[in-house]
Amino acid sequence: MAKYGESASKNVESAMRRRKKGRLKSSSGQTVKSRKQAIAIGLSEARAKGGKVPPKRKTSRKRGRKSAKKR
Secondary structure (H helix, E strand, O other): OOOOOHHHHHHHHHHHHHHHHOOOEOOOOOEOOOHHHHHHHHHHHHHHOOOOOOOOOOOOOOOOOOOOOOO
């Protein structure tokens, strides 16, 4: 069984084309240059349209390492 639907594929393809032409913008208005970010935007758009896309992963917030006290 396929993980992603046809519409998801089309949305990612469209986002990649827009990135290549320099027209893909992030939510903050910055031009997207990262390939991974373009894919994420395409999948997000597919989710919003109701396409067959697995839900976003739940990420836990990483804690900073405690620095050793200077003696």
